[in-house]
Amino acid sequence: MARVAIENETCKGCGICISVCPVKIIKISNTKTNKAGYLIAEVIEDKCIGCCSCAIMCPDSAISIFKE
Amino acid sequence: MEILYKKSKMLTDTPLSYCPGCTHGIVHKLIAETLEEIGAEGNVIGIAPVGCSVFAYKFFNCDMQQVAHGRAPACATGIKRCNPDKIVFAYQGDGDIASIGTAEIIHAAARGENITVVFINNAIYGMTGGQMAPTTLPGQKTTTSPYGRIVGVNGNPIRLSEMIATLDGPCFVSRVSVTDPVNVRKAKKAIKKGFENQVNKKGFSLIEVLSNCPTNWHMSPVQSLDFVKNEMTKTFPLGVFKDC
Amino acid sequence: MKQLMKGNEAIAEAAVRGGCRAFFGYPITPQNEIPEYMSFRMSEVGGVFLQAESEIAAINMVYGAAGSGARAMTSSSSPGISLKQEGISYICGADLPCVIVNMVRGGPGLGGILPAQSDYFQAVKGGGHGDYHMLVYGPSTVQEAVNIMYNAFDKADKYRLPVMLLGDGMLGQIMEAVELPEMKDINSFPKKKWATDGSGIGAERRVINSLFIDPDSLEKQNYNLFSKYELLKRDETQYEEYMIEDAEYILVAYGTVARVCRSAVDILRGRGIKAGLFRPITLFPYPTDRLFKIADKEELKFFISVELSMGQMIEDLKLAVNGKKKVNFFGKVGGNVMSPEDIVDNLISKIEEN
Numbered sequence: 232m233a234r235v236a237i238e239n240e241t242c243k244g245c246g247i248c249i250s251v252c253p254v255k256i257i258k259i260s261n262t263k264t265n266k267a268g269y270l271i272a273e274v275i276e277d278k279c280i281g282c283c284s285c286a287i288m289c290p291d292s293a294i295s296i297f298k299e
Numbered sequence: 300m301e302i303l304y305k306k307s308k309m310l311t312d313t314p315l316s317y318c319p320g321c322t323h324g325i326v327h328k329l330i331a332e333t334l335e336e337i338g339a340e341g342n343v344i345g346i347a348p349v350g351c352s353v354f355a356y357k358f359f360n361c362d363m364q365q366v367a368h369g370r371a372p373a374c375a376t377g378i379k380r381c382n383p384d385k386i387v388f389a390y391q392g393d394g395d396i397a398s399i400g401t402a403e404i405i406h407a408a409a410r411g412e413n414i415t416v417v418f419i420n421n422a423i424y425g426m427t428g429g430q431m432a433p434t435t436l437p438g439q440k441t442t443t444s445p446y447g448r449i450v451g452v453n454g455n456p457i458r459l460s461e462m463i464a465t466l467d468g469p470c471f472v473s474r475v476s477v478t479d480p481v482n483v484r485k486a487k488k489a490i491k492k493g494f495e496n497q498v499n500k501k502g503f504s505l506i507e508v509l510s511n512c513p514t515n516w517h518m519s520p521v522q523s524l525d526f527v528k529n530e531m532t533k534t535f536p537l538g539v540f541k542d543c
Numbered sequence: 544m545k546q547l548m549k550g551n552e553a554i555a556e557a558a559v560r561g562g563c564r565a566f567f568g569y570p571i572t573p574q575n576e577i578p579e580y581m582s583f584r585m586s587e588v589g590g591v592f593l594q595a596e597s598e599i600a601a602i603n604m605v606y607g608a609a610g611s612g613a614r615a616m617t618s619s620s621s622p623g624i625s626l627k628q629e630g631i632s633y634i635c636g637a638d639l640p641c642v643i644v645n646m647v648r649g650g651p652g653l654g655g656i657l658p659a660q661s662d663y664f665q666a667v668k669g670g671g672h673g674d675y676h677m678l679v680y681g682p683s684t685v686q687e688a689v690n691i692m693y694n695a696f697d698k699a700d701k702y703r704l705p706v707m708l709l710g711d712g713m714l715g716q717i718m719e720a721v722e723l724p725e726m727k728d729i730n731s732f733p734k735k736k737w738a739t740d741g742s743g744i745g746a747e748r749r750v751i752n753s754l755f756i757d758p759d760s761l762e763k764q765n766y767n768l769f770s771k772y773e774l775l776k777r778d779e780t781q782y783e784e785y786m787i788e789d790a791e792y793i794l795v796a797y798g799t800v801a802r803v804c805r806s807a808v809d810i811l812r813g814r815g816i817k818a819g820l821f822r823p824i825t826l827f828p829y830p831t832d833r834l835f836k837i838a839d840k841e842e843l844k845f846f847i848s849v850e851l852s853m854g855q856m857i858e859d860l861k862l863a864v865n866g867k868k869k870v871n872f873f874g875k876v877g878g879n880v881m882s883p884e885d886i887v888d889n890l891i892s893k894i895e896e897n
Contacts (some may be wrong), residue, residue, distance in 0.1 A: 245320030245513075253481055254443060269319065284480040286304035289499040290324025291315055296303040344611060344875040356750045362739035364610045364751040367633050370603035373595065375608025375617065378739070385611075385741035403603070406596035444587050527856045 233281030234297045235274045239292035245268040248285035248294060254278055257285060301348060307331035309340065313357045320520020322510045323352055325477045326486070330388065331359065333491045337498060342387045346371045350392035351425040369400020372407035375414045386497055388415040392513045394424045397433040397459045404463070404505075411468035411502040415493040418459065420474075420526050421510040422531060429515030435455045436534050441515070457536055464540035471496050471504040472541040476532065478509075480522045489539075509535055545720040550685045551576035553721050554644060554708065557692035558616055560726045563642065564590035565615035567604035569597055569623060572656045573712040574646035579619040589729075598623040602630030604641075609639040610751035612738030614696045614729075621662050623796055624670075631705060632671030635768065635869045636753025637657035638737075640699035641805050642692070643677070644708045646715040649878045657878025658711035660798060663855035667827040676772050678779060679827040681797035685719040687824070693724050695893065698779065700733065703799060709826060711851065713799040713880070765889045772828070781824035782833060786812065789844050790819030792890055795834075795860050796849040797823045800881070804849050807886035817842070818890060826856070834863035845869040847893065849886060852876060869897075 235257070237248075242265065249257045249272065255278040264270050272293075281298070288292040309331035317323045334343055340361075347355035349368035356363035366374040371389035379387040396404050396418050407414065423441055424430040431441040431448060434456045438447040448456075464472040471493055474484035486508055493504035509531050511523035518526060548556070554575045558566075560695065566585055568578040578594065585592035591608070595601035601617045608615035619627060625644045634641060649659035666679045678698055682688035688792065689708060695706040736749075743749045755761035783801075787793065787807055796804040801822040811818035823830050837843070845868055848857035854872045861870045873889045875881045881889075 241314060243319035247320055247524070249518050250521045250524075281303050282480075283304040287480045287483050288325065288477075290317065290321055290328075292306035292310060292328055294322065295305040298301040298303050341744045342741050344739050346607075351886075353754060356752055360744055360748060362741050362743040362749045364739055365754055366606060367603060367629055370599065370606075370630070373600035373603035374610075376600075377565070377604035377609075377613075378565065378611045380593060380604075380614070381608045381613040381834065382611050382741060383692035402596050403600050406600065449850060 232299050233279040234299060235279050235285065236295045236297065237274065238274055238293045239265045239271050241291050242269060242271040243267070243291055244271050245290065246272070247288045247290070249274055251284040251288050253284065254280055268282060307335050309334045309360045311358055312318065313361045315358060316354045317351060318514045320511070320513045320523065322477045323419060325483060326417060326508050326510065327355070327482070329487045329490050330417060332487065333375055333494050334361070334386070336491065337494055338449040339386045339494070343388070344382065346375050346389040347363040348389070348391045348395040350395050352390055352419065353394060353426065355390050369395050369398070370403055371461050372400065372412070372416065376407055376412050377415050380413060383413070388417065388494070391416050391419070393418070393420045393422065393434040395458045404459070405466070407440065408463045408503050408505065409466045411470070412498045413497055413500055413502050415497050415503045417490065418505060418507040419510045420507055420535065421512045423512045425512045425515055434535070436530065458517050458535060460505060460540050468503055469505060469541055470502040470543050473539045474507040474509065474535060474537050475526055476509040476537055478528045545722050546686065547718055548721050549576055550688060550710070550717050550719070551646065551715040552580045553685050553689050554692050555580040556723060557689040558582050558642065560724055561590055561693040562696045562727050562729050562732060563616050564588065564729065565608045565613045566590070566592050566617070567595050567601040567608070567615065568617050568619065569595050569601050571620045571623040572770045573648060573715050574618050574644065576621050577644060599630065602627040605641050606630055606634055606639060606828045607827040608619035609634065609641045610637065610739055612735045612740050616642040616644070618646070620646045620648045621650050624662060624665065628671035631677070632673050632675065633753050634705055635675035635677070636673060636764070637751050638703040638849065639751065639801060640696070640703050642695045642699055642706050642708070644680070644710065647709065647711045649876065655878045656712065658713040658799065658851060658880060659876065660711060660800065660831045660851040661855065661876065662709065662813070663826065663852060666707055667829070667859070675768055676827050677707045678702065678775055678825070679707045679709055682714065682824070683798050683801045683822065685714065685717060686721050688714060689721050689723065696745070698705070699724060700735070702775065704771060711799055776828040779825055780828045780830050782830040783822040783824060784819070785822070786819040787821060787837065789817055789842060791844045792894070793819045793821050793837065793843060793846050794849050794886065795821045795823070795846055795856070797826060797856065800849055800851055803881060803883055804886060807890070808882035810883055810887050829859045829863065831859070831863040835865060838864045838867035843868055845871055845872065845893065846897065847871040847873050847890060849881070850874045851880065
């Protein structure tokens with residue numbers, strides 16, 4: 232079982248992670264902003280397959296992937 | 300718990316100054332991961348250019364020099380000649396390398412300087428607000444080509460990698476992109492090869508990375524990646540132009 | 544033991560003996576003997592020599608090498624030094640030590656290849672963009688140039704700024720007997736903890752940089768630079784006085800022109816005219832305080848600034864004298880050099896005018 236961890240303060244809400252996630256479990260929050268004022272990406276479903284596409288594409292290195 | 304992916308320790312904790320979705324950040328990661336993988340930690344001197352990546356000296360966890368616009372290959376030459384066993388890399392944008400610094404990059408390549416140059420081509424001057432670059436595509440609108448780049452007036456885009464590959468000095472010249480995970484992996488491979496060549500004292504490597512500028516292209520980050528994939532590659536085809 | 548050497552070659556050898564181990568240059572007359580000499584000498588001492596693709600590249604190679612801790616230098620002549628100004632500004636902004644030789648030729652533009660002092664402003668007032676100075680020497684003999692060059696890297700390292708040796712075509716091309724100093728032990732030089740030698744990581748990493756986006760930081764950097772210049776004024780100002788004691792007329796000249804002036808003083812004294820010579824050796828810092836004091840001498844009637852320019856150093860001289868005495872000017876340009884008799888005639892005509 233893999234898990235996506237997004238560092239809220241580093242995320243700039245660019246949405247690239249969303250576009251590359253094959254299981255579509257990330258979305259940009261409608262309400263949650265960080266200190267910089269960005270609406271941030273959040274994981275909405277617990278079915279990460281650990282492909283790391285989102286992490287590889289995240290320009291700000293805000294995403295870590297773990298396998299439990 | 301196994302870590303499948305985490306930020307490279309060759310990047311500092313300083314938040315990147317780039318706009319949301321700017322692929323400078325992806326390329327920074329690839330360089331940092333490469334430096335870590337080849338065991339270059341504590342043995343690297345990087346060079347930050349002038350342009351959006353001027354602040355790169357804050358982001359790479361190694362000794363860094365910030366240098367005048369276009370002069371990174373000359374600076375890298377000075378460093379490398381005096382420190383032949385250190386890993387020296389220059390990070391340059393399109394205006395830096397293909398306009399104001401054409402002499403420096405061509406001669407560093409011709410000399411076969413044992414350095415690695417990573418060239419970020421996003422077809423625009425980002426830092427200064429979106430002016431026409433030497434690599435702006437024909438027809439592409441910028442703040443100084445408001446009617447689109449008119450070749451008869453503004454000249455043609457420069458394909459630097461192809462030019463450099465005609466020289467005898469370089470050992471590896473490649474153009475890659477970072478539009479999707481598959482291409483990022485290929486880009487990583489090319490960058491790694493560029494650094495391994497340096498470790499093996501094989502000489503000059505240039506890796507051109509097609510990049511985006513969502514802000515000055517007036518596109519969303521995802522749209523801008525599609526533009527790189529579908530439009531930029533027509534003028535700047537991906538590939539290996541020299542490998543020896 | 545003294546040996547006969549051409550100015551440019553003697554200066555190059557003095558640089559090697561003073562610890563220079565990296566030279567980057569581009570050909571331009573009248574300084575070509577320096578890179579030519581360095582091209583074999585650097586390989587003999589295990590240093591780096593590289594003929595760059597341009598003066599711009601050469602100075603940026605110096606930037607990189609100096610930033611990584613090397614004792615690096617470049618040499619050029621007027622049009623080439625103009626091209627290097629961007630890099631010199633960055634070097635000053637980033638607090639890097641290096642040595643730059645300018646064998647001045649006449650200008651503006653491509654000008655000529657004969658001696659001139661028309662780059663004085665460029666050398667002492669900054670030259671490139673921003674508020675900065677270099678430590679600038681104007682030696683008048685090959686021996687003096689050798690002595691200055693021998694210690695130039697020590698000074699550059701001490702203050703972390705460029706040292707410029709401002710010569711002219713005559714100094715570079717003349718052959719004179721010189722005594723060369725011993726080779727310095729390069730292992731004896733102080734370690735440069737600030738240099739990007741590649742070992743930095745984490746909190747230990749070093750950055751060479753002249754960018755300070757935050758206005759308070761940039762202001763602080765400007766103040767840092769100028770506090771160094773105060774130290775230079777206090778500790779590095781050098782000049783020479785000849786027959787100043789009872790002088791009624793003082794010639795002020797630097798570099799090779801000062802030699803001509805010295806002969807003129809001897810001729811004038813022979814004719815009973817009380818002339819003297821004041822020779823600034825450092826052009827930045829200029830010996831302002833000393834000249835201010837000399838201007839108080841009651842018997843002193845006027846100064847003449849003698850230069851191979853249309854009048855550049857005279858501005859610093861006037862600032863130093865601060866209106867206390869009249870400051871006249873005598874100059875030759877275009878590569879023409881005045882004879883001692885020219886100076887004598889000029890001084891006598893000035894006495895008659897007054």
